[in-house]
Amino acid sequence: MRTMRAEGRSQVAEQVAEPSDAGASRRRRARPRDDRRAAWLFLIPVLAGFAIFYGYPAVRGFWYSLTDYNLLSPPAYVGADNYAKLAQDPQFWHALLVTVYYVVINIVSQMLFALLLAALMHRLTRSVALRAMLLLPWLVPNVTVALLWIWLLDADLGFVNHLLKALDLGTVGFFASPDWAMPTIGMVNTWAYTGYTALLLYAGMLQIPPHLYESAAIDGAGEVRMFRSITLPMLRPVLALVLVVSLIGSFQIFDTVAVAAAGRGAGSAIRVIYYFIYQQAFQYFHMGYASAAALVLALVLGVLTVVQMLLLRASRSDLA
Amino acid sequence: MRRIGTLSAWAVLAVALVLTLFPFYWMVRTALTPAADLYADSGALFPSHPTMVNFLRILGLTTQEETRAAGGSGARIDFARYLLNSVVYSGLIATLQTFFCAMAGYAFARLRFPGRQFVFGVVIAALMVPPIFTLLPNFVLVKNLDLINTFLGMVAPTILMTPFAVFFLRQFFLSLPRDVEEAARLDGNGPWGVFWRVSLPMSRGPLITIGLTTTVWAWKDYLWPLLVGREEQTRVLTVALGVFLQQSPNTRPDWTGLMAGSTLSVLPVLLLLIFLGRRLVQSLNFSGIK
Numbered sequence: 001m002r003t004m005r006a007e008g009r010s011q012v013a014e015q016v017a018e019p020s021d022a023g024a025s026r027r028r029r030a031r032p033r034d035d036r037r038a039a040w041l042f043l044i045p046v047l048a049g050f051a052i053f054y055g056y057p058a059v060r061g062f063w064y065s066l067t068d069y070n071l072l073s074p075p076a077y078v079g080a081d082n083y084a085k086l087a088q089d090p091q092f093w094h095a096l097l098v099t100v101y102y103v104v105i106n107i108v109s110q111m112l113f114a115l116l117l118a119a120l121m122h123r124l125t126r127s128v129a130l131r132a133m134l135l136l137p138w139l140v141p142n143v144t145v146a147l148l149w150i151w152l153l154d155a156d157l158g159f160v161n162h163l164l165k166a167l168d169l170g171t172v173g174f175f176a177s178p179d180w181a182m183p184t185i186g187m188v189n190t191w192a193y194t195g196y197t198a199l200l201l202y203a204g205m206l207q208i209p210p211h212l213y214e215s216a217a218i219d220g221a222g223e224v225r226m227f228r229s230i231t232l233p234m235l236r237p238v239l240a241l242v243l244v245v246s247l248i249g250s251f252q253i254f255d256t257v258a259v260a261a262a263g264r265g266a267g268s269a270i271r272v273i274y275y276f277i278y279q280q281a282f283q284y285f286h287m288g289y290a291s292a293a294a295l296v297l298a299l300v301l302g303v304l305t306v307v308q309m310l311l312l313r314a315s316r317s318d319l320a
Numbered sequence: 321m322r323r324i325g326t327l328s329a330w331a332v333l334a335v336a337l338v339l340t341l342f343p344f345y346w347m348v349r350t351a352l353t354p355a356a357d358l359y360a361d362s363g364a365l366f367p368s369h370p371t372m373v374n375f376l377r378i379l380g381l382t383t384q385e386e387t388r389a390a391g392g393s394g395a396r397i398d399f400a401r402y403l404l405n406s407v408v409y410s411g412l413i414a415t416l417q418t419f420f421c422a423m424a425g426y427a428f429a430r431l432r433f434p435g436r437q438f439v440f441g442v443v444i445a446a447l448m449v450p451p452i453f454t455l456l457p458n459f460v461l462v463k464n465l466d467l468i469n470t471f472l473g474m475v476a477p478t479i480l481m482t483p484f485a486v487f488f489l490r491q492f493f494l495s496l497p498r499d500v501e502e503a504a505r506l507d508g509n510g511p512w513g514v515f516w517r518v519s520l521p522m523s524r525g526p527l528i529t530i531g532l533t534t535t536v537w538a539w540k541d542y543l544w545p546l547l548v549g550r551e552e553q554t555r556v557l558t559v560a561l562g563v564f565l566q567q568s569p570n571t572r573p574d575w576t577g578l579m580a581g582s583t584l585s586v587l588p589v590l591l592l593l594i595f596l597g598r599r600l601v602q603s604l605n606f607s608g609i610k
Contacts, residue, residue: 035431038511042431046424046443049480054446057457064457071460117336120329130333132597134340139589139600141540143558144582147565148343151350151575157362159346195340199604223325252452255542255558262566274452281456282547291456298453305448 064291071285082292092293094268095276098182102272103250105186111243113190114197119227121198122205123213131202134195142192142255149188150175150260181266185256197246204238205231237311244308248301254278273297344586350579351375355391358576374580391574401552402560403584409474409545409556410538416479418531422523424481425489426515430501440490446483459547469551474544485530492526493519529603532596539589557585 065082067075086092121130137145152159153174161171174184212230221229232239254274261270271279277297281290350358351374353367361368377387378399427433428440458477467473496519504518520527542558549555555563561581568574593600 033432035427035511036433039427039431039433039436042423042427042511042515043439045420046481046486047439049420049477050443050446050483052461053458053477053480054449054454054483057454057461058449060457060460061453064460071463113336116332120333124326124329124333128598128601130337131601132593133337135597135601135604136344136590136593137340139536139539139593140586141542141558141561143542143561144585147561147578147582148347150565151579152343152346154575157359157575159363162363191339191343196604199601203604223329252450258542258546259562259565262562277452277456278543281459287456287460294452294456298450301450302448 061291064288065295067288069287082289086292095271095273099272102182102186105183106189106250110190110194110197113194114201117198118201121202131199137192138196143259145192146256146259175260178266178269181270200242204235208234240311248304347579347582351583353576355576374576378577378580391576399581399584402555402557406557410535412475413478413538414531414535417534420480421485422489424486426493428490429493444483444487462548468548469554474549488530
């Protein structure tokens, strides 16, 4: 869903770029009609939801970020104090750094594995059953994913450590060790999202004209050569889009970290930015401060979204 | 040579499939293991003494002594209730959100009224707002309305709309042929009649697609239910699993119970995958990068 939403954003870019959709010209031909009363009735639930849970809170969020607010007494205006404090808060910067560390591990491994899987499926099979099975980890709550792997990677009884012991490699406290915890969480989420990402890339590959591969085969090109000279260049726009969409999702890592922190606790080594905001807001009740941090994160994600839209425009002209 | 290449490619796919599915096998294997065997069986592929007791005890179907004997802490857990809560939570959100967004999508696609483009643009702009930014104020709002630990508070922010669903369904309604709707109008149907009797029935596919993805999203949701629905009566599976882990002793977590609970959180989506897998898989092409 995180990805679907982000894709929505990109499709919106198309819409906004072309306000004169096909329906507009057809509409003019028909008898002029005004459905305004019916239209507003149709829109009541959505407009109410939008105003109460998107518009109003967006304004409130900005206002809270300028206040000192502990949920009990009313917010007290403090100007830009929260932002000044953020800039000097080593914990905030550390959280950003940890998040970037996680994102790099997660995205690089996830994209590579997904690309490999998608390419193999594309050249070997159209099996729906296989795709469905690869999708399973994505359908499962992140909380469950975290639990499964905390158990599989348990230092004493975990299956993976049994394997390592059998191979004489010694055991690792994957979630407990500050050095291992973040890479472990990164790889766990790679496990959870690789199938989903692979299916998106696979869908992109299906749009590559098959005759390209046929003529390349006649010319004697091997599969590796075809992948480099046909699949990768043709997939580039889709690849770029999936990459940015995954990046936006990856920056919002929370569930796995929250469960790991509750269970085995590697402390600040896994305190990502979402978790930092969560702690500030709901453990220390620094609502104003947390809102300021959330706004900074929103800006980062906003920049990524703009990049995504630019990529989308580029990809459209490419595929035309 | 070519044969070897194909074979090794299949081998890589097979490894990927095993890596994908094995953790789920291990989860079920552990859930079927008596707590007393946890240590002895920790490397075994099959439980030496398979049992359903872990499921029974987390569903609250055993007595306290039986629960303790089976490795439970004796703390009250009632996964039957959490499972039901999760089903209600995702079911409510998926059905109502899809319906309301279909109404709005239809209005934006088909009905004529001044300001249509502008209002649509404003609603869609909400796609740019990351969830974390509205999360804190929404929590304050729900708290001030005294809706903490109520289903209403839990579903409120998502039951009426998400910008993506509005956008997605509007796109679909734009692509529907107009003739049928025009004919229904000439037969004397008002806008609601056309929508309800003609357009909605023609939209089963996209409605199921968006309903499915919303169901999955709500099923996986953790942070919002954690903040707003922590208490027994509204606690969903994801929150319950987190609480269960926290309550079980750090040195010797109740893994057989935790894996039984995890299995409960996987079963419904597994059923979804078995019965609607084709549609789910194809929806990734449909809504995807095109």
